[in-house]
Amino acid sequence: MFEFKLPDLGEGIHEGEILKWHVAVGEAVREDAPLVEVETDKAAVAIPSPRAGAVVRLGAAVGDTVRVGDVITVIDDGATATRAGEARSTAPPAPAAPTAPRRPVPAAPATRRLARELGVDIEVVPATGPAGRVTPEDVQRFAAGSPPPAAPAVASAPPPPAAVLPAGEAGAEAAFAAHAASTIPLLDIEPMPDFATWGEIEREPLRSIRRRVARKMVTSMILVPHVAHMDEADVTLLEEFRQRERARRAGQPGGKLTLLAFVVKAVTAGLRATPAFNASLDPFREEIIFKKYYNIGIAADTGKGLVVPVVKETDRKSIVQIATEIEDLGGRARDGRLEIDDMRGGTFTITNVGPLGGTAMIPTINYPEVAILGMGRVQEKPVVRDGQIVIRRMLPLTLAFDHRIADGADAARFVSEMVRQLSDPNLLLLET
Amino acid sequence: MVMGSLRQETEVAVIGAGPGGYVAALRLADLGKDVLLIEERARPGGTCLLEGCIPSKALIHAVELCDAARRAREIGLTFGEAKVDLDRLRAWTASVVSGLSQGVEGLLKRRGVEVVRGRARFHGPRSIAIEGSEVTGVDFRQCVIATGSRINELPAAYEKPVWSSADALQLPSVPESLLVVGGGYIGLEMGLVYAGLGASVSVVEFHPRLLMGADPDLVEIMVKQASGRLHEIIYESKVVGVERTADGFRVDIERDGQRTAQEYRQVLVAIGRRPNTDKLGLENTGVVVENGIIRTDRECRTADPDIFAIGDVTSGPMLAHKASREGKVAAEVIAGHGGAFDNRAIPAVVFTDPEIAWTGLTEREAQDQQVAVKVGRFPLAALGRARTLGRAEGLVKVISDAESGLVLGVGMVGPAASELIAEGTLAVEMGATLEDLMVTIHPHPTLSEALMEAAEVAAGAAVHVAPRKGERQGG
Numbered sequence: 001m002f003e004f005k006l007p008d009l010g011e012g013i014h015e016g017e018i019l020k021w022h023v024a025v026g027e028a029v030r031e032d033a034p035l036v037e038v039e040t041d042k043a044a045v046a047i048p049s050p051r052a053g054a055v056v057r058l059g060a061a062v063g064d065t066v067r068v069g070d071v072i073t074v075i076d077d078g079a080t081a082t083r084a085g086e087a088r089s090t091a092p093p094a095p096a097a098p099t100a101p102r103r104p105v106p107a108a109p110a111t112r113r114l115a116r117e118l119g120v121d122i123e124v125v126p127a128t129g130p131a132g133r134v135t136p137e138d139v140q141r142f143a144a145g146s147p148p149p150a151a152p153a154v155a156s157a158p159p160p161p162a163a164v165l166p167a168g169e170a171g172a173e174a175a176f177a178a179h180a181a182s183t184i185p186l187l188d189i190e191p192m193p194d195f196a197t198w199g200e201i202e203r204e205p206l207r208s209i210r211r212r213v214a215r216k217m218v219t220s221m222i223l224v225p226h227v228a229h230m231d232e233a234d235v236t237l238l239e240e241f242r243q244r245e246r247a248r249r250a251g252q253p254g255g256k257l258t259l260l261a262f263v264v265k266a267v268t269a270g271l272r273a274t275p276a277f278n279a280s281l282d283p284f285r286e287e288i289i290f291k292k293y294y295n296i297g298i299a300a301d302t303g304k305g306l307v308v309p310v311v312k313e314t315d316r317k318s319i320v321q322i323a324t325e326i327e328d329l330g331g332r333a334r335d336g337r338l339e340i341d342d343m344r345g346g347t348f349t350i351t352n353v354g355p356l357g358g359t360a361m362i363p364t365i366n367y368p369e370v371a372i373l374g375m376g377r378v379q380e381k382p383v384v385r386d387g388q389i390v391i392r393r394m395l396p397l398t399l400a401f402d403h404r405i406a407d408g409a410d411a412a413r414f415v416s417e418m419v420r421q422l423s424d425p426n427l428l429l430l431e432t
Numbered sequence: 433m434v435m436g437s438l439r440q441e442t443e444v445a446v447i448g449a450g451p452g453g454y455v456a457a458l459r460l461a462d463l464g465k466d467v468l469l470i471e472e473r474a475r476p477g478g479t480c481l482l483e484g485c486i487p488s489k490a491l492i493h494a495v496e497l498c499d500a501a502r503r504a505r506e507i508g509l510t511f512g513e514a515k516v517d518l519d520r521l522r523a524w525t526a527s528v529v530s531g532l533s534q535g536v537e538g539l540l541k542r543r544g545v546e547v548v549r550g551r552a553r554f555h556g557p558r559s560i561a562i563e564g565s566e567v568t569g570v571d572f573r574q575c576v577i578a579t580g581s582r583i584n585e586l587p588a589a590y591e592k593p594v595w596s597s598a599d600a601l602q603l604p605s606v607p608e609s610l611l612v613v614g615g616g617y618i619g620l621e622m623g624l625v626y627a628g629l630g631a632s633v634s635v636v637e638f639h640p641r642l643l644m645g646a647d648p649d650l651v652e653i654m655v656k657q658a659s660g661r662l663h664e665i666i667y668e669s670k671v672v673g674v675e676r677t678a679d680g681f682r683v684d685i686e687r688d689g690q691r692t693a694q695e696y697r698q699v700l701v702a703i704g705r706r707p708n709t710d711k712l713g714l715e716n717t718g719v720v721v722e723n724g725i726i727r728t729d730r731e732c733r734t735a736d737p738d739i740f741a742i743g744d745v746t747s748g749p750m751l752a753h754k755a756s757r758e759g760k761v762a763a764e765v766i767a768g769h770g771g772a773f774d775n776r777a778i779p780a781v782v783f784t785d786p787e788i789a790w791t792g793l794t795e796r797e798a799q800d801q802q803v804a805v806k807v808g809r810f811p812l813a814a815l816g817r818a819r820t821l822g823r824a825e826g827l828v829k830v831i832s833d834a835e836s837g838l839v840l841g842v843g844m845v846g847p848a849a850s851e852l853i854a855e856g857t858l859a860v861e862m863g864a865t866l867e868d869l870m871v872t873i874h875p876h877p878t879l880s881e882a883l884m885e886a887a888e889v890a891a892g893a894a895v896h897v898a899p900r901k902g903e904r905q906g907g
Contacts, residue, residue, distance in 0.1 A: 025736075025737060056718060056736075057737045103840070106863025107863055108862045109774075109862070113770075113771075116770055117770060129863070130837075130865050130867070131833065131836035131863070132836055133863040
């Protein structure tokens, strides 16, 4: 009997959602045959069976969230344990052998239930209660991935309700109690009103990509003082050049020579000139980490949520190469076939909602990066050139940046340089 | 009766209507499941209600009244000698049992649980054949096995009609002399009942002490009290032969290789129970059985994810309250609410006089597992309420983690120990510390104060215990 535990899926991945089982209970499975598809915060992964044998049990249903280390499948590989009917003893059961079991961690039953509901192994939760007792707040904190407070129990949260509530309600109450104890002055987190009072509602669990995005955005907005700097690039010449080349290169790799590929190149040039936007701030060591590589993340809408695949080493790639990679990554993002490594190592992010509409937007930084560029829609606009009103193709740009490590002047220089490059394709040639 | 094959379908089939099975069925019904309950006996309630805990406690209550009347002499009240009307006592006990059983029937009925009488046997992983019922088979989506346990068959050395505990509960007669084979809780409880009814009772035990699961200090106090009511306790001995004589039994008892023969009017055998897993057709399912015990996980799930098992057929103590809790866990897991049997303490209670109860870690287990503990003992002799009851013999002790003060276990012997152990169980379950027990106000004057006092002793902060000479208390 082999208990297959969800393996480590890579750095920072603690859990995943079961997308699809390739096997059913009772079926035989070959070694290395596809067993299950799990969607993690970053990608969908197919996990092969580590053993050959009969599937005795599936540890989770489609849609369930499983954590690394959870038993997801039990496979009867013919090893040990008797099945019913074989070698049944007629002797009375022997008393349990006097082994020395590890003492379970002290925690109230309601806290243990909360841990189960949040998929947390309570035995590994750092405890702040007296005598090593795990509190509901400890479980919440652990589930949210935050470290325990340095000093024991800063704020005294209200105890969880003693009344027996339905599972979800109890969890929500405890979650609220844990978070309502925040120590940020004037921060007032109120419990959700009962929206059903005013009409029909539907509840859907916050899972997978959506949950990941939610956490990242809250973290980014709370930790990072955002400033947005806006400008417009005149891309008339660039667009003429691009359309001409596009027609010529149709059908070839990177033939869909997108404007985005040119912007990636211009951003890379800007980052080389202004390293502060290709950095991260380590608030614990009070250090700025400058990255000497240029990996540009492209926010992609997949229909299942937002993912950010990364084009690596854009300083060493041609615009055509970059265009080819963006096309490949975008396609795989839509099909849910991105690998985890495709989404790692970014130093700066571009979000291009322009094709979907909108003149300008203020994007939120993809923490722990320090800047993000938002591209609006290219539109023909009347602009003044040499005292004349002329029609030009204008691209709205917004740079949102972390004011902790850069100032408005840096942003102005960065964006102006980019606007200059995008206005004159010849300048971009110099970067290739 | 409809002959031929009448098959039924149900969402959940529960096999066994004991304190595990009927609780699971009720909870499942409450959670919206379509439930079919299969029970072999004519009434629900299982061993506990029909031939175990409940009737034995009724008899023990009767005997305690006799004892209390006798003891009353010491405090200036004299009653006449108690006369026992066996027929009325038997009838009253039976009425207690049938009242409770009917209560369970009513609960099942009001929730729409269909009860089928018959003997269940798995035909396949999703179907059960039922013998002795007009419903011959059930197809289920999920199943809960709660078939309980039965009294161990008598070894070949015994000859009928010796009594089992179930026989003894029927009060066939009060024999002049009775040998109880087995010094576990069933043997002791029944032995003391018959002693209280006037029999000269002897207990023979294979081990060097009684109640092997309990701490010796608790057992010692109980034995000291009870031995006055028993003819003798024969330790480290086993019965090697039982022969029918004209007016009773001749019993060969072996000790250290020496055999002696004794005559008793009646013999009661209480040598344990075994799980009912052998005639269930489990070989037709994916359920894994080891040494007769069904292997389950924390969710009470067997190796077959749609078949659950609870109570005496699973590992752990064969106790009704453990089965009931598991029944609720299984029901909640089946209904998709999640749940786990992650209980930290399963209390054990022995209804001897005085009662013994313990929960969580025992002192002996702490030694065996080399857990560093601090134990606080509080004698009932120092407790006002115990004195006013004229029952000052007894002890409450708290076993705590030596470092953190976490309450790991509680043990007690004395009046109402069966009730008082609940607070100890809550303390262990909640992860309470000695301080939690000490700070909680316990009503005065009650027996419940003993637990608070014992916690103070363990913490070295007791006011009602004299410190040893030259020793100042901390805390």
